[in-house]
Amino acid sequence: MKLSLAIVALALAVPTAGFAQDSTAVASNGEYPNTFSSGSANISPFTNKSRRFNDWAISFGAGVPLVQSADLTSIKNGNGKNLFGYSAYLSIDKAITHAFGINLQYDRGETRQGWFNTKNDAPANASANQKVGARTQYDAISLLGDVNFSNLFRRVDNHSPYRWALHGYAGLGTLAYRAYQKDENGQRLVTELKPFKLGSMFAQAGAGLKFKVNNRIDIESRVMYVITGDDEFDGGGDKYSAINQREEQVSDNFFNATIGVSLKLGKHESHLMWHDPLQEMYYKLDVLANKNQDIEVCKKGDLDNDGVCDDWDRQLDTPAGARVDGAGVALDTDLDGVIDLYDKCVTVPGPVENNGCPVVTSVPVTGGAVDEKETKLEGIEFDLNSDRILPSNTPILNNAVDYINSSSGTYTVIGTTDTRASETYNQKLSERRANNVKNYLIKNGVKSDKLNAVGRGEKDLKYPECNPATKCPEWKNRANRRVYFEAK
Template structure:
């Protein structure tokens, strides 16, 4: 009876794909008339598409396709004459260890070889009560269907980290069962069998898998093992015990938690791959991983800029650099900041990058060379503040020097008016340098020059010149005392 049931289930399982495939089968009618072609012409016409065929190698694979999983959990014999859990009797615990090697064939289907080793507790109140355990070994060939990949939406771009798997396949059982009466533990009844074709069964179940990272997954799995006999629970070793529930054939639930290692050198495993990823715009995860490889040539000068785009490969140790790997020279005096004692003030190398005293007047006037005033005004435009800030740095560096701050006007208006206006302009510059720039007030002496000593002398009267020259005459200069 057992063999007949198993044969019937196997026949249905094997014939199902064939029956479903017939619905979509195309019938191709081949012309039966003889064709007079020589061998070479025949091959060119009918096998030409295969002439350039190249064998697919592992180097061409884009995904990992092997996994090794280790599980641990608890078994529970249920639906048998002796069960692990009996109402009013409690639970007899056991253990289950699993190892599964799986080959992923498509993104939604894999084929695995699974081995179970464990022990399940047994008990029954029938015939005065019996208890014991079954130590089992199970070898299974299991198909793995990834339902989440099958049902995955094309427009779902969220992180794909959870997957629902379904399992089913054939198993061969080996076991040793020991049971004893509860009131006489010294009486021991034993049954058992070895794995092989004579102890075949069916296994099925499901699992919820979580992607921890590109190398490891975790899974919570529940499986049912159908043995197809009444010997697994040992009830046949006690006369009359197997007839208590005559139609029951032994089975076992197993609940496991495990880790899955994805084997291979590629970035992603096929079970987590999106089969439509290649039609999405942008780069694949593997392409992005390759693009993120930086510093392929290293960083020989250890300045934090890869040699791939470092424009100065011998930067001195400790020097600050810009994005191109060149040592910074803030004041652009040709001396890098590492060796420059005056980082913000330009100066010659013989003076350690600091300006000399002889150049102080020219440097101050160069700093404010573009500072000019609008017509009939002593108000400094905010656009000139950076020029005065630069002048203040020089003045604080030359703190032992004193300077005349000389105001000028153009040739419009009277001499007396222009003298007053130039005085106000010089005072405005001094006031900014002292109040905003932190310069010592005693270092500066205000002098009014009026319309004398014009930058463009030909602009007297002002009507002789274009306005830009008159504008340039409205200025302030420094003179070292």
């Protein structure tokens, strides 16, 4: 019987799991979906990746079954002893929505009923007075609907912690049992019912109160009422026996009170059965309602008319016609300290006194066949904390290649930095800058014996007033980060 029930449980679980999967059948013909074209108005595909809640759980528990409506009962009401059996259950639970789920449940137990416990000796006149004892061992598989009444009827303005939930259960299944009867002549098997027989169908319904211990564990106390539909379940024997003819009812029913634990499965923090979408929606509405809706935009005005309100304008005296960023600061594309409105060379940095354009310098050289007044040997500048030669400087260096090759003298390539680092670091950075320029010149045709590279760090400033204690404009700092040439 155990093997048969296990096979049946697996057979029921497969279609149940398939039925419980979330479906997102949406028309893909390019039209907006509606109830006529696609059967759903949901245009966003729902996948496992987009889930917010866990929806699977495993539950198990144990309890006491009490035969209540039968010819032989567990509750005597003063006519004998109250007899207690035992029961256990195991179920696989799937939440379909926040208020409804389906459980595949296996029950096993033993009820005890009659005038005495079958473990004890029978009275001498037990059979003559029909005061027999009985017990019934049962196995059952059922499919239960699970309704979360707390999510259905919970007040949306309830801000208390959501730790308790009332559930209702109802379903059908198949029941197999072996009923034993005992009198002064001993104990004997009086009825045996195999699973999936014509009379093995049964129903059960009840309620349970769950307590949320944490996001993974629930504790539940549950009371179920089992309707067997069988007059022989209580161990009274054949339905025409004297015992089974004492009462008119044809179904032996019992209560099953249990205490169990649910283990919620999945990677998410909370389970779907503990989520109330209406509560979440009203909570968000309350948050929005409590926010101040009277927002006054541009309360202080825009005094410089740059399009940025003075409430968050970081430069309140922007010149008329200047382009600004989101904070109201005039744009300076090349970061040379001259805003684009006044900069004659917007993309090339240069000093303020030269309207933001770079200064062309010449180095006097004695000797050689070249007229130094017509040929110029210019220096180049570098980005902050960089020794990389910028593409914009290659024309200057190519001119230096021609100049040095046409001259008979030798030259020192001198690298410098600004003052925004330690002296040791700046010294090494200046040496790298000088060597990079020297290597570039050699690579492009200058003989190595005509060049020497020297780094002077922050000791050779073009603008000496830019020291660590002084805040200089960027164009001066950039001018200090340079490589220039000196004739020997």
